Amino acid sequence: MFKGVLLGFACYAAYAISDAFVKSLHGTLPAFEAVFFGAVLGLVAIPFIRKPGDRWHEVFVANRPSLWWIRAVTGAICNVSAVVAFTHLPMAETFALIFLMPIFVTLLSVVFLKEHVGWRRWSAVFAGFAGVLVVLRPGFRQLGVGHFAAIACGMAGAVSVVALRMAGAHEKRISLYGAGVVGPLVAGGLLMLPTFIWPTLHQGWLLAGYGLLAGLAGVLLMLATQLAPANRVAPTQYSQMLWAIGFGYWLFGDTLDWPMLAGIVLILGAGLFTLVREEQVTGWWRRMKLVS
Template sequence: MLKGVLLGFACYAAYAISDAFVKSLHGSLPAYEAVFFGAVLMLLAIPLIRQPGDRWIEVFRARRPSLWWIRAISGAICNVSAVVAFTHLPMAEAFALIFLLPIFVTVLSVIFLKEHVHWRRWSAVIAGFIGVLVVLRPGFRALGVGHLAAMTCGLSGAVSVVALRMAGAHEKRISLYGAGVIGPLVVGLVFMLPGFVWPSAHQWFLLSGYGLLAGAGGVLLMLATQNAPANRVAPTQYSQMLWAIGFGYWLFGDHLDWPMLIGIVLILGSGLFTLVREDKVTPWVRRTKLV
């Protein structure tokens, strides 16, 4: 259990550093181009994920093809919108809005999976959306494409998670990972061609860090879930906020005001509560600890 949780922290550290690499591009390359080259490098992780008996064609094929396509398309939208969000917003603010994902998962699970959600999780959903209003403060500060992109990333990521649940536990890892890579690769390639810009040496370095660390994060997440239940690994995702605040302050000169910090706490608290409660059937006072 402890090994799985520690691997989860390592996984999300890799993802956070990957995001810092793509933010360092400062929008100097089109988002589609960054997504394409990142996906190409993420293909290098497939041999590490491939298990004995897996066929290479299963990167592109799944037992339920419709859900593979949903994950591929939602993965492409999620990756592109994440790049746009990180290149337009402070890292902590982008992560706060992206972390609406578990809240969106709750809502979508009620609609598509017919899950029964108790009042505690609905309270967390409401608290999360209040946190969004506190972070955005519509009418009191300028909102831009980065805010829309971050929330789109959270929503499309939630669609991918729900599709993953619908696929069931019998879908092969190579197919699940393949959908999340092939979708961004194809969409990035198609949309980058009209305005293709050849990256400079420094941009190649940043793209390499972005793609390789994202692929490493995928492998670490697989190892983490092999050693610990997914509901124990999932909360480690919130460690990304610590990385985001640190990177934002030391590398990018980001500064957060008190209302934004309060909104971030509301969003993170509601999302973490949702993850903890999701698989619990015991009463409130008898909840077990995460680790």
């Protein structure tokens, strides 16, 4: 279990560094183009995720095709909105808004899975949204496309998680990962055509770091969840905030005021509590083949 948790930290460190690479583009390439090249490089991870007996065509198919399509569409939305958010906002602020995902999962589970949510999780939901108001301070600071993109990323991720719950333990990892790569690849490829710009050598290196590290993170997450229960690995994703604050300060000159830091703490605390509480109440981690 200890090795699995360590691999979880390594996985989310790789994701954070990948995000730093795409932020380093500073919006010099269209977001769709960055998503496309990142997805192409993400295909490199598939041979490492493929298990004995898996067939290559299962990257594109699933036992429940609707699940595959939901994963593909939400993967495209997540990738595009994340690139937009990271190129417009400080890294820590972006992660804080994306980390609303567990809150959105709770709300969607009530609607689509008819799950009972007790007062503790409802309190976490309200605390999370209070944190959003503190971070955004509507009416007191200018909000931009990056804020809405980060929230959209969290919402799309929540839809994907709820779809995985509905699927249970019936889908193969290669299909689920494939949908999450093929969706952004196709969407990014089509949407980038009208404004396509050949990347410079420097931009190419940044895109390579973005895509390859994201693929590496996917492999590390798979290894982590083979060695430790997913409910022990999942909270390690919040370590990304430490990377975000460090990268933001040292690499990008990001500054966070005290109200924003307070809002980030509220969002992270609510999200982490929701994550742990949902596992205790529903035990859904143990029912998902993706992370078992």
